[in-house]
Amino acid sequence: MIYDALIAPFTEFEFMRRALAAVIALALGGAPIGVFLMLRRMSLVGDAMAHAILPGAAIGFLLSGLNLFAMTAGGLIAGFTVAILAGVVARTTELKEDASLATFYLASLALGVTIVSVKGTNIDLLHVLFGNILAMDDPTLLVIAFNATITLVVLAVIYRPLVIESVDPVFLRTVSRAGAPAHLAFLALVVVNLVNGFQALGTLLAVGLMILPAGIARFWSRDITGMICIAVVSAMVSGYAGLVLSFQTRVPSGPAIILVATLLYVGSVLFGNVRGVIRQMFPGRHLEA
Amino acid sequence: MAAQLQFRDVTLGYDRHPAVHHLDGEVAPGALLAVVGPNGAGKSTLFRGLVGILKPLAGTILTGGLDVRDIAYLPQTVDIDRSFPISVFDFVGTGLWRRVGFFGGMGKDARGRIAQALAAVGLSGFENRTIGTLSGGQMQRMLFARVLLQDARLIVLDEPFNAIDSKTSADLLTLIQRWHAEKRTVLAALHDMDFVRAHFPEALLLARGQVAWGLTAEVLTAANLLEARRMCEAFDDSAAACAVEDAPSQAA
Numbered sequence: 253m254i255y256d257a258l259i260a261p262f263t264e265f266e267f268m269r270r271a272l273a274a275v276i277a278l279a280l281g282g283a284p285i286g287v288f289l290m291l292r293r294m295s296l297v298g299d300a301m302a303h304a305i306l307p308g309a310a311i312g313f314l315l316s317g318l319n320l321f322a323m324t325a326g327g328l329i330a331g332f333t334v335a336i337l338a339g340v341v342a343r344t345t346e347l348k349e350d351a352s353l354a355t356f357y358l359a360s361l362a363l364g365v366t367i368v369s370v371k372g373t374n375i376d377l378l379h380v381l382f383g384n385i386l387a388m389d390d391p392t393l394l395v396i397a398f399n400a401t402i403t404l405v406v407l408a409v410i411y412r413p414l415v416i417e418s419v420d421p422v423f424l425r426t427v428s429r430a431g432a433p434a435h436l437a438f439l440a441l442v443v444v445n446l447v448n449g450f451q452a453l454g455t456l457l458a459v460g461l462m463i464l465p466a467g468i469a470r471f472w473s474r475d476i477t478g479m480i481c482i483a484v485v486s487a488m489v490s491g492y493a494g495l496v497l498s499f500q501t502r503v504p505s506g507p508a509i510i511l512v513a514t515l516l517y518v519g520s521v522l523f524g525n526v527r528g529v530i531r532q533m534f535p536g537r538h539l540e541a
Numbered sequence: 542m543a544a545q546l547q548f549r550d551v552t553l554g555y556d557r558h559p560a561v562h563h564l565d566g567e568v569a570p571g572a573l574l575a576v577v578g579p580n581g582a583g584k585s586t587l588f589r590g591l592v593g594i595l596k597p598l599a600g601t602i603l604t605g606g607l608d609v610r611d612i613a614y615l616p617q618t619v620d621i622d623r624s625f626p627i628s629v630f631d632f633v634g635t636g637l638w639r640r641v642g643f644f645g646g647m648g649k650d651a652r653g654r655i656a657q658a659l660a661a662v663g664l665s666g667f668e669n670r671t672i673g674t675l676s677g678g679q680m681q682r683m684l685f686a687r688v689l690l691q692d693a694r695l696i697v698l699d700e701p702f703n704a705i706d707s708k709t710s711a712d713l714l715t716l717i718q719r720w721h722a723e724k725r726t727v728l729a730a731l732h733d734m735d736f737v738r739a740h741f742p743e744a745l746l747l748a749r750g751q752v753a754w755g756l757t758a759e760v761l762t763a764a765n766l767l768e769a770r771r772m773c774e775a776f777d778d779s780a781a782a783c784a785v786e787d788a789p790s791q792a793a
Binding site for chain 2: 291409410413415416418419420421422423425426427428430473474475476479
């Protein structure tokens with residue numbers, strides 16, 4: 253019975269196995285990025301970037317139909333352009349990162365909507381907006397795995413300057429010039445993982461598998477290594493449970509994954525041992541020292 | 542002996558408005574120099590120029606061939622994100638950047654150094670606390686521990702004793718004196734004149750420009766201090782371009 257509900261879908265259907273592989277790869281790459289987005293107070297930057305990707309993906313789609321490589325390349329170009337322009341403007345002028353990103357992503361979004369409406373709408377565009385994790389073919393899976401690998405390698409390279417830049421940027425500026433390149437590399441990783449996610453979850457929900465696990469992790473760990481591990485695990489659990497949920501019910505897979513992650517998040521807010529709500533309401537007697 | 546620091550007609554400022562105007566002078570290696578002056582005198586600006594965060598509007602600052610990593614800088618308004626989940630041990634460990642860089646491992650030797658630095662500032666036992674749980678004085682002790690690990694030839698401290706109680710000040714002063722004994726060059730911006738007279742052999746009295754520079758007793762006279770207070774005036778939005786002949790800028 254439990255076997256039928258939880259494991260049989262994956263042993264019986266190849267598309268479910270592929271979906272599971274995809275979501276595990278997405279969790280490995282995206283969740284650590286989400287943790288850094290959260291700690292650098294850039295959680296909504298991920299969302300903004302997801303919108304910024306749209307025109308690139310739309311151009312790719314219009315040029316070559318539902319070709320994931322074309323859409324991915326377009327999305328990467330649009331995302332990199334916006335991320336780098338926003339980063340450069342924020343670092344050379346008075347404008348803060350959030351403000352400069354907002355202008356660029358809105359421009360990008362407007363451009364995307366314009367492209368779509370000029371060329372006429374298409375039902376398939378729903379695929380871009382909401383993704384389809386149940387239709388993973390070999391090349392798509394390879395692209396996702398490749399991007400996740402790149403993410404982890406680059407993150408390992410920039411990890412130290414990224415952490416120091418997050419906690420004490422002035423110090424990093426006085427000992428090294430690695431701050432700005434590390435930041436730009438990080439923004440690039442955000443884009444790579446968003447594009448990665450939108451093949452499975454769509455442009456609108458891709459950021460969910462990055463940010464929600466990071467939020468969950470904040471309630472269970474006080475140090476960054478622990479947070480990253482918890483974020484990855486909770487992203488994988490959400491992916492697996494979401495797939496099962498969508499298999500057994502009529503809930504579409506992408507939203508199912510994000511809804512499961514949301515449930516975990518709500519549970520963590522309530523019961524988390526690092527400043528969870530229940531913990532704060534019933535803190536126990538104060539300590540001696 | 543060649544100077545450790547040379548200021549050659551240095552003008553530092555923001556949006557073309559000078560905050561430090563036409564500063565000339567030298568600091569000998571191993572000097573212990575207090576930089577004093579009223580609020581807005583340009584002390585922090587001078588230090589920001591010195592450590593390379595701010596480019597001079599004109600003139601040059603020579604650091605006697607020191608690499609940026611040979612300069613340890615303790616800023617005044619610390620832009621530290623105290624909610625970031627990093628332990629005191631790891632944070633202080635960033636002071637070893639010069640030694641370990643991007644990838645270098647933190648071996649037994651490095652861990653020993655960090656433990657020693659924490660002990661030197663009286664923070665033993667705080668290793669696993671996150672930095673957000675420290676008080677203001679403990680935070681300052683931690684920053685001193687990091688400076689200690691940076692093992693720098695030139696140490697620049699911007700108002701290190703602001704809002705710090707006398708016990709902590711005394712402890713941290715011991716560290717400064719140790720650095721001085723080790724022939725490191727130490728610059729500190731300070732406000733407490735009695736403290737400067739008691740512990741700093743040399744002083745620079747700054748008020749946008751240099752008022753006096755030399756032995757502390759000769760610099761901190763009543764007449765000089767009055768002069769400094771008079772010189773510190775606000776930016777003038779309609780100020781004309783400075784007419785003093787500028788040396789060609791070699792801003793690095």
